Amino acid sequence: MRHILFLEGSPRHGNTEQVTDWIAAGIGKGVKLTRIRLVEQNIHECRECFGCAESKKAAGCRQDDGMLEIYDLMVDADLTVFTSPIFCWGVSGITKVCLDRCFALLTGEDLLKGAKWAVVLTAGGDHFDGADLAVEMFSRLARFAGAKLAGRHVVANCPDGRKLKNNKAIQQAAKEFGKELGKALKD
Numbered sequence: 001m002r003h004i005l006f007l008e009g010s011p012r013h014g015n016t017e018q019v020t021d022w023i024a025a026g027i028g029k030g031v032k033l034t035r036i037r038l039v040e041q042n043i044h045e046c047r048e049c050f051g052c053a054e055s056k057k058a059a060g061c062r063q064d065d066g067m068l069e070i071y072d073l074m075v076d077a078d079l080t081v082f083t084s085p086i087f088c089w090g091v092s093g094i095t096k097v098c099l100d101r102c103f104a105l106l107t108g109e110d111l112l113k114g115a116k117w118a119v120v121l122t123a124g125g126d127h128f129d130g131a132d133l134a135v136e137m138f139s140r141l142a143r144f145a146g147a148k149l150a151g152r153h154v155v156a157n158c159p160d161g162r163k164l165k166n167n168k169a170i171q172q173a174a175k176e177f178g179k180e181l182g183k184a185l186k187d
């Protein structure tokens with residue numbers, strides 16, 4: 001069975017999670033979904049020790065924390081979807097910590113080469129209040145990692161709470177994006 005991993009970077013059960021629920025519903029049956037809320041994992045900042053560079057066949061990070069399981073899941077997954085709210089013209093702090101730690105997968109044998117990634121962002125402002133920069137960051141990082149950015153979904157001017165839940169247009173667009181992700185698994 002194909003496997004999609006969601007690395008969910010919002011600190012709250014809010015807009016990004018709601019949009020992700022709709023996307024997951026759009027993917028349909030027959031695909032294994034693993035959803036990881038990053039703030040609930042015990043993960044710490046990259047310490048720049050470059051221990052990962054000494055290991056050719058595995059992530060090789062010297063830190064013994066929740067990233068070890070995430071490394072295995074990322075290598076196993078057919079598609080990894082990073083989800084995040086836009087905070088201060090970038091991704092959330094925990095998403096950034098996770099991405100920095102993913103550097104361990106880029107040393108040695110390039111464990112992410114050929115991987116598929118997608119990004120889901122919600123933003124209170126418009127596209128140019130940081131979502132544009134975050135998409136560009138993911139796009140360049142994926143290229144550096146040898147991964148393919150197979151999809152991007154930005155909900156700009158994102159309404160909050162009940163207003164978001166009742167917004168049929170945003171719901172429909174998210175479900176459509178989920179369908180696209182399902183198709184991207186076959187490419």
Ligand SMILES: Cc1cc2nc3c(=O)[nH]c(=O)nc-3n(C[C@H](O)[C@H](O)[C@H](O)COP(=O)(O)O)c2cc1C
Pocket residue numbers: 010011012013014015016017084085086087088089090122123124125126129130131158
């Ligand atoms: C600390 C903080 C910083 C934010 N910075 C931005 C920003 O730079 N640009 C933007 O468009 N929205 C910004 N927002 C709004 C959030 O991106 C938006 O409300 C988002 O949908 C929240 O997602 P969540 O409910 O999943 O946490 C910020 C919100 C917070 C709490």
